Amino acid sequence: MAKPITKLINLKTFREFFNSSSSGGIILLICVVISLLIANTNAGYAFKDFLESEFGFEGGGIGLRYSVLEWINDGLMAIFFLLVGLEIKREIVEGELSSLKQASLPVLAAIGGVVAPALIFSLFNNGTPTSHGWGIPMATDIAFALGIISLLGNKVPNGLKVFLAALAIVDDLMAILVIAIFYTNDLHLNYLMYAGIVFLVLIVFNRLRIKNIFFYIIPGIIMWYLIHHSGIHATIAGVLTALTLPTTPDDSESPLEKLEHALAKPVNFIIMPIFAIANTNITFLHGMVSGLAGHLGLGIVLGLFIGKPLGIFTLSWLSVKAKIAQLPSETNWKHVIGMGMLGGIGFTMSIFISILSFDGAIALQTEAKFAILVASLLSGIVGVTWLSLYSKKQKKKAVTASK
Structure with missing residues (x-):
């Protein structure tokens, strides 16, 4: 007689994996592999047709008919940005960004990690048709970076994990600002004005201390529609909605924290x-690898793999030497170098910006996505190897010293 399915699955192990901070990054990696497999089989054509198929509603002056891919990139990703916005606000109110002393190191490190990759990309692409993609290597993927550093366990100090989390959040905030300012279509000021009115209503709800989340979500959806038609990318509506959610730096669970907890698993999983x-459905073509040596490929790969750790380390070192900031406890400069390498994992936000940068230019999007994959893979492998080897070296020294 066959054993019950519950006996075949270790539910406790599954729950622990599902609730761990590393699981989101692992599942994301599995999905990348699945997407690449689909794109490079006969199923790739059917999948592409599915992504291009349209559904929605049109009529009465309301246009909500988009392709499946547009619903994912403009609709679902607005929820992702809503969660990012909630994380940013919580960190500013009560977390690692709540005071100047706490915020200075991750903020300055993030600035270095944004500017250096953009400069490296521009160095290779200035004056070319791909120069508009300078924002691609700027952002760190929170899920992947935190997922990988969590896999290292006690090989890295907790202070380094907190530093990386705060840096990635500031990094995302900068990427959001870049998208809002530089990656917009023609502005339609009437829609933008209506969206501004909705945003003011949300601020009033916040001042009135209204705690019912639906008073923020429903106007937020309306603001998404208006911003989508204004020319600014609709995902910004998620961030603006998040910034109006009430929160308190005490022990009680605020509306912001309730929504953050409710969204964490749906967003990550x-x-x-x-x-x-x-968006990772890259069909591998002849010459794609050699394309990494082109100006677009080099700008992205070197921007993420070299620019990220270089910028993060340099601004961190300068800020600590100038006594503007201090390193987290039990963390040293070799830890910061390794963390900077993990900062080069740019996956989600980098792919997102590449889609905005080369809207309609599928060949350039594909080339950029492949470069992002290579750079993120290199950054992850080298970063984990660096931190693991350094941890072993430290333990060996400790054992030798105790003898």
Whole structure:
């Protein structure tokens, strides 16, 4: 007689994996592999047709009919940005960014990690048709970076994990600002004005201390529609909605924290995997590897793999030497170098910006996505290897010293 299915599955192990901070990154990696497999089989054509198929509603002056891919990149990703916005606000109110002393190191490190990759990309692409993609190597993928550093366990100090989390959040905030300012279509000021009115209503709700989350979500959806038609990328509506959610730096769970907890698993285990499957479907073609030596490929790979750790380390070192900031406890400069390498994992946000940068230019999007994959893979492998070897070296020294 066959054993019950519950006996075949270790439910406790599954729950621990599902609740761990590394699981989101692991699932995202699996989805990347699935997407690449689909794209390079006969199923790739059917999948592409599915992504291009349209559904929605049109009529009465309301246009909500988009392709599946547009619903994913403009709709589902707005929920992703809503969660990012909630994380940013919580860190500013009560977390690692709540005071100047706490915020200075991750903020300055993030600035270095944004400027250096953009400069390296521009160095290779200035004056070319791909120069508009300078924002691609700027952002660190929170899920992947934190997932990988979590896999290292006690090989890295907790202070380094907190530093990376705060840096990635500031990094995402900068990427959001870049998208809002530099990656917009023609502005339609009337829609933008209506969206501004909705945003003011949300601020009023915040001042009135209204705690019912639906008072923020429903106007937020309306603001998404208006911003989508304004020319600014609709995902910005998620961030603006998040910034109006009430929160308190005490022990009680605020509306912001309730929504953050409610969104964490759907975003990490549904929305980001769907985004990865839909947007990483790269068909490997002859000459693609050699394309990494072109100006676009070099700008992205060197921007993420070299620019990220260089910028993060340099600004961190300068800020500590100038006594503006201090390193987290039990953390040293070799830890910062390794963390900077993990900062070169740019996957989700980098792919997102590449889609905005080369809208309609599928060949350039594909080349950029492949370069992002290579750079992120290199950054992850080298970063983990560096931190693991350094941890072993430290333990060996400790054992030798105790004898």
